[in-house]
Amino acid sequence: MGVFSIEIVREYLPFFLKGAMVTVGASLAGILIGSILGLFMGIGRISKSWWIRYPFIWYINAFRGTPLFVQILLIHFGLIPLMMESVNPLVSLIVTLSLNATAYIAEIFRAGIQSIDRGQMEAARSLGMTHVQAMRHVILPQAFKRMIPPLGNEFIVLLKDSSLGAIIAAPELMYWGRAAQGQYYRVWEPYLTVAIIYLILTLSLTYLLNYIERRLDTA
Amino acid sequence: MIKVESLKKSFGDLEVLKEISVEIKPQEVVVVIGPSGSGKSTFLRCLNLLESITGGKVMIKDQDLTAKGTNINQVRTNVGMVFQQFNLFPHKTVLQNIMLSPMKVRKWQRKQAEEKGLELLRKVGLYEKAHVYPDSLSGGQKQRVAIARALAMEPEIMLFDEPTSALDPEMVGEVLEVMKDLAKEGMTMVVVTHEMGFAKEVGDRVLFMDGGYIVEENAPIALFENPQQERTKAFLSKVL
Ligand SMILES: Nc1ncnc2c1ncn2[C@@H]1O[C@H](COP(=O)(O)OP(=O)(O)O)[C@@H](O)[C@H]1O
Numbered sequence: 001m002g003v004f005s006i007e008i009v010r011e012y013l014p015f016f017l018k019g020a021m022v023t024v025g026a027s028l029a030g031i032l033i034g035s036i037l038g039l040f041m042g043i044g045r046i047s048k049s050w051w052i053r054y055p056f057i058w059y060i061n062a063f064r065g066t067p068l069f070v071q072i073l074l075i076h077f078g079l080i081p082l083m084m085e086s087v088n089p090l091v092s093l094i095v096t097l098s099l100n101a102t103a104y105i106a107e108i109f110r111a112g113i114q115s116i117d118r119g120q121m122e123a124a125r126s127l128g129m130t131h132v133q134a135m136r137h138v139i140l141p142q143a144f145k146r147m148i149p150p151l152g153n154e155f156i157v158l159l160k161d162s163s164l165g166a167i168i169a170a171p172e173l174m175y176w177g178r179a180a181q182g183q184y185y186r187v188w189e190p191y192l193t194v195a196i197i198y199l200i201l202t203l204s205l206t207y208l209l210n211y212i213e214r215r216l217d218t219a
Numbered sequence: 220m221i222k223v224e225s226l227k228k229s230f231g232d233l234e235v236l237k238e239i240s241v242e243i244k245p246q247e248v249v250v251v252i253g254p255s256g257s258g259k260s261t262f263l264r265c266l267n268l269l270e271s272i273t274g275g276k277v278m279i280k281d282q283d284l285t286a287k288g289t290n291i292n293q294v295r296t297n298v299g300m301v302f303q304q305f306n307l308f309p310h311k312t313v314l315q316n317i318m319l320s321p322m323k324v325r326k327w328q329r330k331q332a333e334e335k336g337l338e339l340l341r342k343v344g345l346y347e348k349a350h351v352y353p354d355s356l357s358g359g360q361k362q363r364v365a366i367a368r369a370l371a372m373e374p375e376i377m378l379f380d381e382p383t384s385a386l387d388p389e390m391v392g393e394v395l396e397v398m399k400d401l402a403k404e405g406m407t408m409v410v411v412t413h414e415m416g417f418a419k420e421v422g423d424r425v426l427f428m429d430g431g432y433i434v435e436e437n438a439p440i441a442l443f444e445n446p447q448q449e450r451t452k453a454f455l456s457k458v459l
């Protein structure tokens with residue numbers, strides 16, 4: 001392999017850091033959009049009406065049952081060109097991450113909601129609250145607390161999976177790793193550096209999440 | 220006040236309530252007894268439509284619960300319910316538990332709801348617990364908060380489903396005291412309980428349920444001391 005060339009790392013570091021920002025931004029956008037859509041989908045997923053429930057179940061199955069790799073290609077080269085004039089890889093990446101996260105987060109919401117004792121809903125309804133009021137003031141606040149660990153987990157998964165953006169040339173961290181590799185035909189310098197940056201990101205996130213969990217436990 | 224006509228309730232193939240008809244007058248205290256699984260909880264839950272009913276009719280103050288124009292949420296504000304498992308909201312303080320529904324459903328101002336909440340807490344003897352979370356309360360205290368929470372909606376009817384069954388024996392008394400006070404104030408009450416002392420002291424009528432029917436009903440003393448039906452006798456000999 002030759003000597004590890006710190007020069008290559010130094011040259012590409014600004015790009016890696018810029019890429020890391022894009023990685024964090026895209027996965028953050030994915031988790032936020034995914035949480036909003038996932039909330040509605042998670043509630044719709046347990047609806048009593050089959051015509052609301054079934055489309056959601058199929059959406060969730062489709063996105064959880066196919067590789068993100070395939071999804072990103074279909075969306076970037078298929079779906080987005082159908083809907084927009086100009087195609088931006090970063091937009092495609094964020095759309096893919098959001099739609100994918102929606103499916104997983106919908107399941108997190110469903111599990112969170114269903115983990116709340118049904119006596120809670122009954123007590124709220126017996127006091128005259130509507131289903132929506134009971135959800136909003138009684139069920140969801142309790143469910144959210146239980147959803148934070150799996151949501152954090154999903155965020156970490158998303159952060160790592162956003163590296164697939166490299167194949168559609170979205171300028172995230174892995175994209176710059178591949179660019180450096182392509183220029184110098186070196187493996188260790190770009191990929192090891194990129195791996196370390198991913199590790200720093202995910203470990204910081206894990207640490208942050210543990211902190212939040214501890215805070216909520218004592219609250 | 221409450222009129223039940225040929226009420227039927229099935230869960231799938233399981234017919235739990237076969238034919239229940241009963242009328243409950245304003246300010247009456249009706250105690251429901253019967254073996255476990257006889258449908259007492261189901262009956263109570265049909266009175267505020269926590270269970271959908273399969274057949275027959277339930278009328279609350281002449282309002283048919285399953286009629287098209289009936290707003291069930293509106294009816295429920297007039298029918299408080301107390302559960303065996305308390306079902307307090309663990310993410311809210313005691314006072315917030317009580318204030319939530321008046322504010323969200325009745326649209327009361329915070330101040331009004333708070334005054335009502337504190338007044339009710341004083342009534343059930345838990346004024347000093349207003350700002351703690353339910354987790355830190357004993358079972359008897361939790362159930363008294365649950366009663367206060369139901370009362371905050373100013374219902375005319377209160378339903379109790381084995382309110383003391385989940386309590387340690389030494390806490391049963393404090394909950395029954397609160398319920399007796401309510402009865403004396405003229406609350407219309409339907410109480411599923413096996414506390415015979417309570418039934419005798421404040422009950423106007425006891426219903427004995429078994430197998431999806433009301434097998435026998437009478438004034439408490441008469442029913443306990445002189446049951447007419449074999450099934451009633453058999454049940455009472457086990458619990459008394
Ligand atoms: N949600 C439900 N689904 C299916 N069966 C139920 C449900 N709720 C109650 N049951 C059944 O109905 C019967 C009566 O239950 P319940 O009304 O709780 O009796 P009780 O309160 O007198 O002990 C029992 O056999 C119980 O298993």
Ligand SMILES: [Mg+2]
Nearest residue numbers: 259260261381
């Ligand atoms: Mg029961």
